[in-house]
Amino acid sequence: MATDSGMQVAGPREGLPAPRLRVSVGQYSDRGQKPCNQDFAGYRLPPEPRLSLKGLAFAMADGVSSSDVSQIASETAVTSFLDDYFCTSEAWSVRSAAEKVLAATNAWLYGQNRRGPYRYERDRGYVCTLSALVLKAATAHLVHVGDTRIYRLREAGLEQLTHDHRLWMDHGRSCLSRALGAEALVEIDYQALPLKVGDTFILATDGVYEHIPTGELVACIQSQQADLDNAARCLIREALARGSDDNLSIQIIRVDALPKHPALPLQQEIDRLPLPPLLEPGQSLDGYIVVRALHASSRSHVYLAVDDVSGCRLVLKLPSTDLRDEDGYLERLLMEEWIARRVNGGHVVKAAPRSRERNYLYTVAEYVEGQTLAQWLKDHPKPELETVRNLLEQVAKGLYSLHRMEILHQDIRPENLMIDTRGTVKILDFGSARVAGIAEASAMTSRSDRPGTALYMAPEYFLGEVGTIRSDLYSVGVLAYHLLSGRFPYGNQVARTRTAADQRRLVYRSVLDDERAIPVWVDETLRRAVHPNPDRRYQELSEFIHDLRSPNSAYLNKTRPPLIERHPVRFWQGVAAVLAIVVVLLLNQ
Template identity: 65%
Template sequence: MHEAPAAAQGGAAVHAPSGRRLKATVGQCTDKGHKPSNQDFIGYQIPGEPQLSLKGIALAMADGISTSDVSHIASETAVTSFLDDYFCTSDAWSVRHAAERVLTATNAWLHSQTRNGPYRYDKDRGYVCTLSALVLKAATAYLFHAGDTRIYRLQDGGLEQLTHDHRLWLSREESYLSRALGADSLLELDYQALALRPGDIYILATDGVYEHVDAREIINTLRGDSVDLDVAARQIVDLALDNGSEDNLSVQIVRIDDVPHDAAPDLHHQLEDLPFPPILEDCAKFDGYTILREVHATSRSHVYLALDEETDTQVILKLPSIDMRDDPDYLERFLMEEWIARRINSVHVMKAGLQDRKRNYLYTVTEYIEGQTLKQWLIDNPQPDLETVRDIVEQIAKGLYALHRMEILHQDLKPDNVIIDSNGTVKLIDLGAARVAGIVEASTVDRQHLPGTALYMAPEYFMGEVGTTRSDLYSLAVLTYHMLSDRFPYDTQVAKAKTAAAQRRLTYRSVLDDEREIPAWIDETLRKAVHPNPEKRYQELSEFTYDLRHPNKAFLSKTRPPLLERNPVAFWQGLSAVLAATIVFLLVFDS
């Protein structure tokens, strides 16, 4: 019998940790049946914290095809790689992004094995299998499916098939899989996201089971809250065998015991018992650091320049505000900055401090960047030339791209949150307002607050919509506009436009003026980038930065002066020629 990975070996049902977290019980069974070998493979993983909150619980089932002697390898590879690799993906990624990346890579490997083998032109004898995977995270179930294994949900006494069989029937006796892992170079997955409820039961089954056990038998087997799910899975397999199944048989059952409510993921569970630090003075010794000076203090945090006594390097220590230490939302955003910085590898995003240092208080550590903020730089350089602006904007865009590829939105891009170091490298700082897809999924708390600074925020935020990468692009374009003109494209009107009609009435102010040498096509580039409708902006940051440096032909023709202004003589000559031709035509027509 094919066993599951280590987290699920042994046959006993496993419970997720208790508390205000997702709790589930899993049972499973797989049997070769009357066949000489088992081409099915099943497995699941229930991790401990913090991965339980950040990544969830994962189950997977694969079924090899009977015409292939190596499909059992495909099944085992599909399940083990999914369960191993999914939990190795970034905590910042959404479930869908992480799972699809992992399954796409597995599909590519399986397909390449077939292409490099003796049956490269006969996929029915290659490394091919079906796959159904289920990820339970916070209060949501995420389904991924290719092939004819099935996922069911037993809810309120009714059994519902959630997946669609990817099988094409040529006749009542002949059919083939229309979609499977390893069958083609490109993988097309079915995806669903469903709300979890305590008491829900999800069932994964291969065709050797569901074709020989009806819904009534499954419901009766799982009736009652105290059912041993491993025993129930065995009973369902035995029922299928008794009912004449000739195939391999596999079934997985997961019961939702509890769903978190009004809970946010504990990103820093290792710090949850640490006390708040005191206000620090210059030259004070603190947790292995020497405080050099206070950088600034606000109602939101106290920031210090400190010397790390172990590495003899300067770092920035940020301490939570005394007035907001009872606000859990504030503390989560406070800790988020270092959490994100630790997961981004870009020269254009600030870095976190060393992680191996034991902390006795609650604070964050980030690198010290010797330089000045863009706000300070603009005071010293009130009218930067276009090439300098382009260079700064392109570097900011690289930092934003590093965030976006990790499914993170900055959401508070402004001159105060950009720093230019002594070498001229531009870096993004202050990530406390960032939106992380994986963290948002892990939270059941719906926070309604504006994430950034009104003058730089995209219009969709003021309508209560969730931001996208185009929202960050809008903020970058506003920042570009401001650097070139010291103004804003819509003044202060964006924050007041809270309906679609009001946003359509927003009037763009040209960045052009008599004092600056700015090409007209640059104005058109900015106009598009700050369009109130995100669908009418640039789709990618790279498109915007490219058009800032290379004249877009569409904008050139749009901004080109009329012929009368460019060449009056040619205009009047052309008009005279048209009039002459008209007169000749009329004379000929009259005659």
């Protein structure tokens, strides 16, 4: 059994500064009648801030009795899950992190089997089942493969949450249909469930659950709430007394307290650091000497500064004087630097090295010498199609870097894209970004105002839906449309839609006109990229970028759109003129 030796398993305590997720845990494992215990179980209860960012993790594995090395597989699966899960990026969702860790574990076990003497007898190699539970904020995340089970005891009702991956044959015989190490690729079951105080989760191997009636299991746990370790031991003894001839393992996890407010990962820094004063050229802030103001708005004050040690030019971003009392705003400001430190890409603005202690609350980023795409567009109002393609390919590369970390930018627009002196495009301003791992631990992104800028925002945001990769893709599609035409595909109508029916009535305005040499298939590519229904857009940015450069065969036979689509105002003006002439002719008869 593996635990975190530096952690305490505890219920509610007096004097805690704020409500947070707390649990009580009991566990026990016994080899039973077998010569070797092929079960393995463990848990990690990390302190803050990792508790809020990654949660609490529990795992149980069961080896197959036909294998002499299955106990190694079980121990490896549990310890690698508990160790590696907490080493994954804090930006990742629980599901993504858990699935990547288990995929790596499965690959290692499968590789051991392929190199060993049992490459053609998987039931004799490094094979095991695994069920894991991660409790994060107010949600339980379950990942599962095999026939180890997870139950939930809520009030007096016991519910099996996992499905046994077993294939039943004749005469009551069965075998595992899914297990770690059995195949090169493994399918992992996942589900997320809301938590309530008092919820009790039970992880158990078949040596336990096949021999204890539901009523007795519930009664035992409810009668020994003060000592869950003893409850686990009693249940093991009862299963043995009822004839269990397998290894026996059980974990019992009771939720004692839930956080009343969403966790703020950067709250400690917000509480510790005072807000800086507004700066003037020549003033110094923590060793950064201000050169000049770059930008000032109701949201922030941005300065060009020089590091007095390294001599590097950097960008300081200070909180707005109007919004300094809002914790949510201050967290989003610091989140920009938090994101920039975790994203590695040549088309994303980087955070400056944190080489000194800060005495005030602000952010520091690299200085990109150049101009925003909005400024560039004023000097190049009608860029060539090839130039637009090159710009968008760089934007897409920057978004790939973000999306790999499960981060949505949500505010792609010309003002948030920098072009440096070498022509490299870099994405900046992550104030509207949605980080999957943080969103699970915090309601920071569910604020009343919508992310981004209305003309570039995907229609689903106006229905209150959570964005996806296709939402960022929509913004890139609108950006391409605007660069090629100076217009927007639906004018300003998207921001006025409030229902799905409103969005179905949106009419795409062709990007084609009589002054620009744009192929019809490019127009069809843009039409799909900015479709109001995300399910009818491209599924990946790479598809859109490819079709923007290489004609999609489905679009090659398309004809030029009619005038009513290309210039609806001009069309109806023409209709009105014709009708006016007809009226005049009729009056003169």
